[in-house]
Amino acid sequence: MSSYDDQDAFEAASLSARAMAARPMPYLDELNPAQRDAVEALDGPVLMLAGAGTGKTKALTTRIVHLLNTGRARPNEILSVTFTNKAAREMKERVGRLLGQAIEGMPWMGTFHSICVKLLRRHAELVGLKSNFTILDTDDQLRLLKQLVAASNIDDKRWPARALAGVIDHWKNRAWTPDNIPASEAGAYNGRGVDLYAQYQVRLKELNAVDFGDLLLHVVWIFQQHQDVLEQYQRWFKYILVDEYQDTNVAQYLWLRLLAGGHKNICCVGDDDQSIYGWRGAEVGNILRFEKDFPGAKVVRLEQNYRSTPHILKAASGVIRGNEGRLGKELWTEAEDGEKVRLIGHWDGDEEARWVGEEIEAMQKGTRGMRPFSLNEMAILVRASHQMRAFEDRFLTIGLPYLVIGGPRFYERLEIRDAMAYFRLVVSPDDDLAFERIYNAPRRGLGEKAFQKIQMTARSNGVSLVDGSRILLESKGIGGKGAVELSRLIEGLDRWGRMVGSPEVSHIELAEIVLDESGYTAMWQNDKTPEAPGRLENLKELVKALEGFENLQGFLEHVSLIMDNDKSDQGEKVSIMTLHAAKGLEFPAVFLPGWEDGLFPSQRSMDESGIKGLEEERRLAYVGITRAEELCTISFAGNRRVFGQWQSNLPSRFIDELPEEHVEVLTPPGLYGGGYGAASGGIESRVAEADVYNSPGWRRMQSRSQQRPVSQPKETKNQVIDLQATSSHTMGERVFHQKFGYGEIVGIEGDKLEIAFEKAGTKKVVARFVCGPDDIPF
DNA sequence: GGCTGGCCCATTTTT
DNA sequence: TGGGCCAGCC
Secondary structure, three states, X not given: OOHHHHHHHHHHHHHHHHHHHOOOOHHHHOOOHHHHHHHHOOOOOEEEEEXXXXXXXXXXXXXXXXXHHOOOOOHHHEEEEEOOHHHHHHHHHHHHHHHXXXXXXXXXXXXXXXXXHHXXXXXXXXXXXXXXXXXXXXXXXXHHHHHHHHHOOOOOOOOOHHHHHHHHHHHHHOOOOHHHOOHHHOOOOOOOHHHHHHHHHHHHHHOOEEOHHHHHHHHHHHHHHOHHHHHHHHHXXXXXXXXXXXXXXXXXXHHHHHHHOOOOOEEEEEOHHHOOOHHHOOOHHHHHOHHHHOOXXXXXXXXXXXXXXXXXXXXXXXXXXXXXXXXXXXXXXXXXXXXXXXXEEEEEHHHHHHHHHHHHHHXXXXXXOOOOOOHHHEEEEEOOHHHHHHHHHHHHHHOOOEEEOOOOOHHHOHHHHHHHHHHHHHHOOOOHHHXXXXXXXXXXXXXXXXXXXXXXXXXXXOOOHHHHHHHHHHOOOOOHHHHHHHHHHHHHHHHHHHHOOOOOOOHHHHHHHXXXXXXXXXXXXXXOOOOHHHHHXXXXXXXXXXXXXXXXXXXXXXXXXXXXXXXXXXXXXXXXXXXXXHOOOOEEEEEEOOOEOEEOOEHHHHHHHHHHHHHHHHHHHHHHHOOEEEEEEEEEEEEEEEOOEEEEOOEOXXXXXXXXXXEEEOOOOOOOOOOHHHHOOOOOOOOOHHHHHHOHHHHHHHHHHHHOOOOOHHHHHHHHHHHHOOOOOOOOOEEEEOOXXXXXXXXXXXXXEEEEEOOOEEEEEEHHHEEOHHHOOO
């Protein structure tokens, strides 16, 4: 192997010698029995089933330290895979801390993708690539696919390139190469999918490029076709560790199986109950099948939870119990009981947002008989990002600082991508996709027509777009302002290219020169739109980020794989994010709004994936609840505006699955008085109205609303109506609904009425939301 | 070649 | 309801 690895080996030897001297192993004493079990079972396959908050990272990192400490492996002989860069970074830090020194010598700790890049650079020629291949982001990928779709005379209205990208992505996740697609998929993308996939792969090879899926796919292919290469790595990686195993897709699974095929020293850590990425190719089956794949595997369950109170854990358990085919785990804790999970219903989404805002303010002050919570300790977790809007609007109105986590990442922003395209071109002028991105940014008077000319010239001469431009300019195939600007761009690229690696110009200076001389910075300086200053700010930040690298190439490599943006925002803020984004995080107080059937569980999930989809939604609910340390508040709204249309929803079926002894119902009586068990009809009236009135939560609500009215006039009105309209409805009765107007009852099902509205069509609504036509309060 | 109005559509997202 | 995208106009 390369000298790089020898260097690692050297460090490893000295490091492990030092570590050996440090025996006995105090780190083992810090573990509970199950964790210790998982750490000490070093040889052979191990499945560590680690529930939420059970100290999985601790076990994993200690295991690595133990491997080193016992002399089983040197740092560069351990393959340790995660899904995100963040997880990899955290793991490195924690191993370093345990060892008492930074670990430079673990080159094989990283994401699936970053490790695959390393492997593929070494063996690129085996798949017909050069080792300096570029990694395309989704944007480049889409542009390429659009070209292919256009060339195939396909109506991209009916068959958008985006859909094709989805299909190809799906196939790559399953490790299907174009000649390998099952017949059942032949109809994909109007029957052209397989053909276009093949074309796409050819184009990628021509461009000396790969997409994210290829990173794994190519390496798996190499391992399958070149036994010698595979064996080399099987020997080299003496121990394999995998984090979040429940999230692996088929390609990743094959990759791991191939690498572990020799010694089978593989330790997979995961939680089948937290598998929430099925829609992007993850296979829960991988973790469920582990013992079959690796006979004699040791299975260790981490069930002692160090995060949440018993009420929270039991509520979460109650929900997840509804799933079939689980490996089975029951979390427990030594913590004090704490607060029950709180449940509250609201009239509509706006009211829900208003209530959450006020509740957060109240909790900050430490009212409600609880300790004060700082804003940083609270989070709102939603199913879909469009739900965030109501909260943002509300928080802006009341001046509550918040932070949306997720959203467009730094490196996905337009200006950053443009700047990166410039850098890519400077480093490798053959990068046609980069050229296509910036040839007219800033505006150079080069439009579609000019680009086509460049493209044709390049094609017919078999050269890159940059060289095609040169030929076109020489042959005067293009004139006017465009020609002047184009030749200036090409000259610039040549000039900047010569500065790469120059001792006089640092790569940071070079980046500044490129952005200035190309006119890119000026473009945003002259831009009057409100976003322009922010974009300039981002560009500055980009240049600053270069400081951490030795050269532009190193930076580009890094960025193509690392899309994190570290939002180190100062000041206390409530976090708002999706449930997916919340996985792996924890907060003392968590709000889970929007628990309505159709929204959560999502209708689309259920329609598309049936019971499988519903189970994944249920796992999402489980993930949500288990993010909370001390206080978890679930809420739902009877009405919500969806695409501008009012829609009436039933409370989520997951609400019925919450064990009542761990739930405190805050819902004001009358607003949703039938008890939260009403949706299934199974646990009807277990929260009788009298109980609700007497519940401490309701009393607290009452006392608080005297200090500051929670209810807006509109809502108070409804409460009054609702109390009068206690569910004694009859078929055919004419009723009135606040949002839908007049209608006739055509079905009664417990607490729910099916009503044929005169204007809004037939809908199911909770009885409390309608009243007789004579009771209309206005 | 750039702007604007109308049309269509509308989870979850990492690398 | 609102954002992204395209066609058609200047």
